[in-house]
Amino acid sequence: xxxxxxxxxxxxxxxxxxxxxxxxxxxxxxxxxxxxxxxxxxxxxxxxxxxxxxxxxxxxxxxxxxxxxxxxxxxxxxxxxxxxxxxxxxxxxxxxxxxxxxxxxxxxxxxxxxxxxxxxxxxxxxxxxxxxxxxxxxxxxxxxxxxxxxxxxxxxxxxxxxxxxxxxxxxxxxxxxxxxxxxxxxxxxxxxxxxxxxxxxxxxxxxxxxxxxxxxxxxxxxxxxxxxxxxxxxxxxxxxxxxxxxxxxxxxxxxxxxxxxxxxxxxxxxxxxxxxxxxxxxxxxxxxxxxxxxxxxxxxxxxxxxxxxxxxxxxxxxxxxxxxxxxxxxxxxxxxxxxxxxxxxxxxxxxxxxxxxxxxxxxxxxxxxxxxxxxxxxxxxxxxxxxxxxxxxxxxxxxxxxxxxxxxxxxxxxxxxxxxxxxxxxxxxxxxxxxxxxxxxxxxxxxxxxxxxxxxxxxxxxxxxxxxxxxxxxxxxxxxxxxxxxxxxxxxxxxxxxxxxxxxxxxxxxxxxxxxxxxxxxxxxxxxxxxxxxxxxxxxxxxxxxxxxxxxxxxxxxxxxxxxxxxxxxx
Amino acid sequence: xxxxxxxxxxxxxxxxxxxxxxxxxxxxxxxxxxxxxxxxxxxxxxxxxxxxxxxxxxxxxxxxxxxxxxxxxxxxxxxxxxxxxxxxxxxxxxxxxxxxxxxxxxxxxxxxxxxxxxxxxxxxxxxxxxxxxxxxxxxxxxxxxxxxxxxxxxxxxxxxxxxxxxxxxxxxxxxxxxxxxxxxxxxxxxxxxxxxxxxxxxxxxxxxxxxxxxxxxxxxxxxxxxxxxxxxxxxxxxxxxxxxxxxxxxxxxxxx
Numbered sequence: 001x002x003x004x005x006x007x008x009x010x011x012x013x014x015x016x017x018x019x020x021x022x023x024x025x026x027x028x029x030x031x032x033x034x035x036x037x038x039x040x041x042x043x044x045x046x047x048x049x050x051x052x053x054x055x056x057x058x059x060x061x062x063x064x065x066x067x068x069x070x071x072x073x074x075x076x077x078x079x080x081x082x083x084x085x086x087x088x089x090x091x092x093x094x095x096x097x098x099x100x101x102x103x104x105x106x107x108x109x110x111x112x113x114x115x116x117x118x119x120x121x122x123x124x125x126x127x128x129x130x131x132x133x134x135x136x137x138x139x140x141x142x143x144x145x146x147x148x149x150x151x152x153x154x155x156x157x158x159x160x161x162x163x164x165x166x167x168x169x170x171x172x173x174x175x176x177x178x179x180x181x182x183x184x185x186x187x188x189x190x191x192x193x194x195x196x197x198x199x200x201x202x203x204x205x206x207x208x209x210x211x212x213x214x215x216x217x218x219x220x221x222x223x224x225x226x227x228x229x230x231x232x233x234x235x236x237x238x239x240x241x242x243x244x245x246x247x248x249x250x251x252x253x254x255x256x257x258x259x260x261x262x263x264x265x266x267x268x269x270x271x272x273x274x275x276x277x278x279x280x281x282x283x284x285x286x287x288x289x290x291x292x293x294x295x296x297x298x299x300x301x302x303x304x305x306x307x308x309x310x311x312x313x314x315x316x317x318x319x320x321x322x323x324x325x326x327x328x329x330x331x332x333x334x335x336x337x338x339x340x341x342x343x344x345x346x347x348x349x350x351x352x353x354x355x356x357x358x359x360x361x362x363x364x365x366x367x368x369x370x371x372x373x374x375x376x377x378x379x380x381x382x383x384x385x386x387x388x389x390x391x392x393x394x395x396x397x398x399x400x401x402x403x404x405x406x407x408x409x410x411x412x413x414x415x416x417x418x419x420x421x422x423x424x425x426x427x428x429x430x431x432x433x434x435x436x437x438x439x440x441x442x443x444x445x446x447x448x449x450x451x452x453x454x455x456x457x458x459x460x461x462x463x464x465x466x467x468x469x470x471x472x473x474x475x476x477x478x479x480x481x482x483x484x485x486x487x488x489x490x491x492x493x494x495x496x497x498x499x500x501x502x503x504x505x506x507x508x509x510x511x512x513x514x515x516x517x518x519x520x521x522x523x524x525x526x527x528x529x530x531x532x533x534x535x536x537x538x539x540x541x542x543x544x545x546x547x548x549x550x551x552x553x554x555x556x557x558x559x560x561x562x563x564x565x566x567x568x569x570x571x
Numbered sequence: 572x573x574x575x576x577x578x579x580x581x582x583x584x585x586x587x588x589x590x591x592x593x594x595x596x597x598x599x600x601x602x603x604x605x606x607x608x609x610x611x612x613x614x615x616x617x618x619x620x621x622x623x624x625x626x627x628x629x630x631x632x633x634x635x636x637x638x639x640x641x642x643x644x645x646x647x648x649x650x651x652x653x654x655x656x657x658x659x660x661x662x663x664x665x666x667x668x669x670x671x672x673x674x675x676x677x678x679x680x681x682x683x684x685x686x687x688x689x690x691x692x693x694x695x696x697x698x699x700x701x702x703x704x705x706x707x708x709x710x711x712x713x714x715x716x717x718x719x720x721x722x723x724x725x726x727x728x729x730x731x732x733x734x735x736x737x738x739x740x741x742x743x744x745x746x747x748x749x750x751x752x753x754x755x756x757x758x759x760x761x762x763x764x765x766x767x768x769x770x771x772x773x774x775x776x777x778x779x780x781x782x783x784x785x786x787x788x789x790x791x792x793x794x795x796x797x798x799x800x801x802x803x804x805x806x807x808x809x810x811x812x813x814x815x816x817x818x819x820x821x822x823x824x825x826x827x
Contacts, residue, residue, distance in 0.1 A: 043628075043634065091708070095704075111705060
């Protein structure tokens with residue numbers, strides 16, 4: 001087996017991974033940085049973010065306001081030390097992205113323009129029309145090419161963390177093109193693989209979002225934190241789930257029911273005069289309630305409400321929201337200049353993830369995580385739109401610096417033992433390739449998993465369905481051990497990759513269902529019909545899910561409070 | 572919803588098993604809302620798990636799912652299936668080596684992409700460059716200055732333009748539309764100081780002057796980048812810089 005050695009190994013080539021690689025490479029010109037991704041970095045799902053990235057930029061804004069908005073948005077479950085660090089670093093990180101060439105939209109005086117976003121007090125979302133994720137990803141990827149000490153492993157699938165003497169020292173990775181395993185060693189490993197929205201049937205996420213990094217850490221004994229908190233974005237296209245950015249509302253769009261009413265104004269959904277610019281959890285709940293009250297529209301892909309941009313005019317839509325216009329035309333046949341867009345809430349983002357401290361460090365020495373994969377936590381029970389791209393930058397950079405520091409004080413470990421672990425993993429996966437003796441079909445299990453998760457962990461949740469979901473996912477986990485695979489070829493065997501991803505999805509889904517069933521309160525995006533209020537006395541803590549043979553074992557971690565004392569969350 | 576049955580013909584090739592590509596036909600019940608990619612995914616999920624292809628975002632921005640559809644390069648997640656008849660032939664992108672089935676090799680493309688130095692090049696290191704930043708720590712740039720390069724920054728690297736380009740077909744070393752457009756994008760950016768160096772690259776191996784103005788690249792581009800315009804502008808700039816170099820002393824290159 002090929003063995004290569006680097007100073008650190010980054011798994012995942014999206015926003016957080018590329019930012020981490022650049023930071024490590026620039027600050028340590030003599031170090032070798034491995035960047036391992038199952039896709040070419042420009043395919044990473046950061047590419048699909050549309051609306052913008054948040055950081056204080058205007059004279060009427062300050063760090064205090066951004067901090068409080070984020071804490072309140074999190075329903076007081078975000079860690080306030082992490083949030084303060086985040087808002088303080090955010091403007092510097094976005095300025096760097098600008099310096100590196102990101103084509104941000106501009107004000108008349110040549111400064112970067114900002115727009116309004118949900119739950120944010122003032123305009124602090126930096127944008128590039130409605131394609132910030134695409135531009136951020138490509139800017140980072142192209143900038144990363146400056147650094148000859150970044151060694152890319154494009155289309156390598158990491159299926160195991162290598163741990164020796166209690167320290168993470170590398171990864172075992174399948175070269176998808178050849179089908180051969182590689183041992184990629186480093187004295188620090190950073191997971192930046194994004195979220196796992198594909199465990200749900202209706203999601204904005206691309207097909208690559210299968211929770212790989214979360215599953216890798218979890219199996220290595222690192223807890224997943226706050227997994228019950230799943231963000232439903234209010235505005236996805238029916239059928240495909242394609243994201244229609246919150247910037248549509250930031251630019252003045254309205255949500256309407258079948259009476260033509262702006263229901264966020266007409267009825268009390270807790271968003272106050274923020275109306276369409278309320279936080280995502282509240283607006284998604286409002287849409288579901290409108291539909292349940294009979295005020296939705298019926299369509300071939302379920303009921304929906306309307307996002308009305310017609311009053312914005314063609315010029316504004318073309319200059320600020322051109323991608324939205326293209327998406328609506330291409331995928332639902334609607335031109336938003338003339339007609340409202342049908343939308344419904346759609347799984348978008350995982351607030352939970354690999355438990356890290358403020359430096360991106362996990363409980364496992366040598367292992368770090370950043371971006372959606374990680375739960376630091378700045379997002380708590382509900383993330384504010386446009387904080388996540390900035391989070392990738394702030395904590396990608398932080399994790400890189402801390403992982404590099406760790407690597408300098410750590411040793412290479414026992415290379416023979418590490419390689420032996422990789423050999424064992426290669427043998428396991430080799431057995432799975434073209435495994436005809438199994439009885440379960442990948443696409444069937446994935447469909448069942450999707451259905452279970454939607455009924456157990458939707459916008460509104462109930463004990464009974466969550467408990468049922470816990471049992472159903474546990475069964476699926478055992479059935480995944482009996483997959484039948486048809487493709488025995490080594491070269492670019494995507495069926496094999498899909499099987500490995502499915503195993504990751506099921507484990508991540510199980511932590512999600514178990515964490516959700518245990519939290520008997522309503523907080524942020526976790527809304528229970530049988531426990532309708534927030535309960536700080538019993539549940540103001542982070543849920544920790546540890547891997548166990550029988551299924552996830554739960555623990556607790558204190559929320560870091562500070563100057564912002566929990567209060568009722570009303571806008 | 573009622574479906575229409577179509578014959579989807581997939582080009583198959585596994586280098587470990589096959590001497591040459593061959594085609595395989597699948598009968599697929601197609602939903603009228605489907606894109607071409609949905610039919611390939613249906614085959615993969617329900618009919619034949621050994622078919623290999625790339626895809627991810629299914630919203631025309633990640634650039635993974637470019638394929639030849641009835642002989643034309645298409646972004647399959649953006650291309651409506653009902654634009655085609657009962658029989659749809661799907662092949663890997665032309666002008667690239669095939670890894671397997673519908674998967675092509677990107678090595679050459681990535682090399683060209685990197686060779687145009689697609690990043691902001693500055694003569695001074697960032698720490699010495701602060702005088703050029705405004706109080707927010709950013710460069711100032713007008714909407715008009717942004718507009719000069721914005722279009723050329725919209726490339727999603729889907730490589731359809733390489734599959735369409737008659738020059739790439741005959742001269743594999745030609746830098747090609749996307750890479751030239753990308754280099755040109757940085758040349759037009761007011762924040763960049765690397766134009767002369769990129770013009771040298773444009774005049775070197777894989778030279779921009781190989782372009783024969785076929786304009787195929789711009790016709791197939793799913794994002795309206797118009798790489799043909801970029802290539803033409805790049806040719807002009809590269810010539811002017813070359814002529815200047817004959818009479819003027821060379822300025823120092825910006826650092827990588």
